[in-house]
Amino acid sequence: MKSSTELSQIYLDANATTPVLPQAAQASLATMETLFGNPSSSHITGLKAKNLMEQTRIKAKQVIGAESGTVIFTSGATEGIQTAIISALVAAKKMMKHDQTYSLLYGATEHKAVPESLKHWNSILEINADIKAIPVDHLGNLDHEFIAQEAPNALMICTMAVNNETGVYQNLAQLDKVIRQANPSIYWLVDCVQALGKTALNLSKTSIDYAPFSGHKLYAPKGIGFVYIRENAPFTPIIAGGGQEGGLRSGTENLPGMAAINVIFDMLLNTHDNQADPKQLTQFADVDTLRRYQQQFVDTLEHAFPAVVFNHSFTNSVPTTLNFAIEGFSSKEIMDLFDAANIRVSSGSACSSKVTRSFVLDAMGLPQWQSEAAIRMSFGPAMTQEQVDEACTRIQSAAKALTHSCMILDTGEISEKQPLNGLVQLRSGPSCTWIYADQQSKQAIIIDPLPELNERLDTLLQCQQLELVAVIDTHGHADHDSSRQFLADRHLPMQLTDHLGWPQTVNTHSEANETFEYIKIGNQSLVKVATPGHTADSISLLLCADALQSKPLSQQCQFAFCGDTILMGSLGRTNFDSSSAKAMFNSLKQLHTLIGNHTLICASHDYNNEFTTSLMAECCRNTLLANTLNGELSLAQFEAQKALLDSQLCDESGTEILCGALPANASSAHCITEYNADSLNTALSQHQVTLIDIREPHEYALQHTTSSSENVPLTRLVQFIQQHQHEKHKPWVLVCRSGSRSMVAAQAMQRLGFDNIAHLKGGYALS
Secondary structure (H helix, E strand, O other): OOEOOOOOOEEOEOOOOOOOOHHHHHHHHHHHHOOOOOOOOOOHHHHHHHHHHHHHHHHHHHHOOOOOOEEEEEOOHHHHHHHHHHHHHHHHHHHOOOOOOOEEEEEOOOOOHHHHHHHHHHHHOOOOOEEEEEOEOOOOOEOHHHHHHHHHHEEEEEEEOEOOOOOEEOOHHHHHHHHHHHOOOOEEEEEOOOOOOOOOOOHHHOOOOEEEEEHHHHOOOOOOEEEEEOOOOOOOOOOOOOOOHHHOOOOOOOHHHHHHHHHHHHHHHOOOOOOOOOOOOOOOOOHHHHHHHHHHHHHHHHHHOOOEEEOOOHHHEOOOEEEEEEOOOOHHHHHHHHHHOOEEOEOOOOOOOOOOOOHHHHHOOOOHHHHHOOEEEEOOOOOOHHHHHHHHHHHHHHHHHHHHOOOOOOOOOOOOOOOOOEEEEEEEOOEEEEEEEEOOOOEEEEEOOOHHHHHHHHHHHHHHOOEEEEEEOOOOOOOOOOOHHHHHHHHOOOOOEOOOOOEOOOEEEEEOOEEEEEEEEOOEEEEEEEOOOOOOOOEEEEEEEOOOOOOOHHHHEEEEEEEOOEEOOEEEOOOOOOOOHHHHHHHHHHHHHHHOOOOEEEEOEOOOOOOOEOHHHHHOOOHHHHHHHOOOOOHHHHHHHHHHHHOOOOOOEOOEOOOEOOOOOOOOOOOOEEEOHHHHHHHHHOOOOEEEEOOOHHHHHHOOEOOOOEEOOHHHHHHHHHHOOOOOOOOEEEEOOOOHHHHHHHHHHHHOOOOOEEEEOOHHHHO
């Protein structure tokens, strides 16, 4: 299960955390072994420990430019934030007037630890102030006019020195002037976590009351941080006990952590041991050097990915952060690609529980696709030229690997490209585009094309040298514009079609006293069926084997592209102006007749990462659909229940219109068998299971594995499911990079009746 071409790790996620520098680790270990005394003890060992602690405190104040004020060592920035907020709010509460309305202000791009802490303590302390986000402009700069207007009635204001996602820094001197002119007595917290070692700080020349810092963001161990408190700023201890830290923070001090961060301070102050072998001692690069590294990364990304867009300006951000998006690719796809090259980057904030849109980029007003596709690349001052060169080489290799999957069109001749034969599902957020290619005839159709995928779809056609037969929408989409015309203009300029792209030149097939139009793609037939309901113009497209004249559609249909008529776990909404629940009732019954229970349904939206479904699978969890198809519901009953279902819809999810509501009983958890590396190797050696690797082909180009497995890219999972409908009891184990894709794929297959499916927990990353 190990990779046969293992590359050394290049870590470019320093804004999330950093490795502990060797000299810092050595100092920490030496403290644990020889300077292990309790700083509160009065014997010599304790006094030596206390001296180290106080020397570290002095250096901390020097690093942040704090000639006065107090530095308290904490477990990290989050504790520092709690300390500041509790101290400020306890003091502010004593001065509140009963007849006055108050607010708490924070930057809209602030780390979630700040607004969540404000909400928590605002409630616990029963202050009940309004909590307001300070807007930012498209560059990420805080709105000073908003601050000037709101600060007079605010108890506290929280801002960042440097943003963790974009590296954007605020002008603290200007902020200081605006805040104090508006409200001289407001308490001011500045999150300085990402500023340490990346920009100059001189806190004594500001009126900042509180500033938390974290060690693990700058090569110290996790569990050590500190908070600066301005002289005369109110303070309330949040940890009481033995009175350590002068009674400000009780608990035995983390001396090994202090020893490590003491080394970091020496490096920042340029006071570390200059007698040490420079080859053995990590050095910190200066700002000019870091800016050159950043520019080298920019140049490489622009060359490797011509469609790259940077999500922030370099004029007001630190040189150690790059936030970018590549049009046509999700953040997950780029993270997987970089991971295969053993380069570590992240999607937005590492403190988020899952990959979603970036609230920071949303607040800056960036387009939705940039927010969803955002990648953060960050490094620290210990970065070296050799590491930058190697990273840039691998980025170029990663981009080259995408040509193998025909996801980027190489300027030269593409060799060993992965042939496309069958169905491919591409996505942008929850929206789906479907491509069916017939390798023998070199023909293809595209259904429900998304504008975010324009270049990617065009590249796919060119790279695979496919003739586009048709590009069709299943209905007029309310949540996005179709890119049908873009593709038609490039590949079908002379084709005459209706407004959805259905060609005027077609064949016909008669069945059950009805006549259906169809077009040919290779040895398959694509049949058009009018299925109004979600919208008046909704159609379903049935991809069938070329035996229409001898067998009914239900026996030949392989895939049913039903748009938003049937969604995974739901039915399409029918409360648009052009909708009709009555028409949907009839359309559902007709579809049941034409496609039967087992044909795979390919919807226009996949809100829950379920890939595909069938009428049988849906009827098991959607009683409205089941009772409609089995005849238990009259038309009037269906209309009433459908109206109730639609009433559960929120008009928008973020900025996207939902096309269907999920019934309360629709979701169901699936217990999937999980293997670890040892148990899987045993099962493989005994030929008990078949391994299915669901990584994309370009991941193979960068990182091969020694184990024998069949490759079924996740984008082609639906094709695999269709081809193995009669092997649902076969023991398959799905595997991917981290185990996340294999889990959702296994759940989707199990829901469709594959009862012996399993996956490798942790994927290749833990194998």
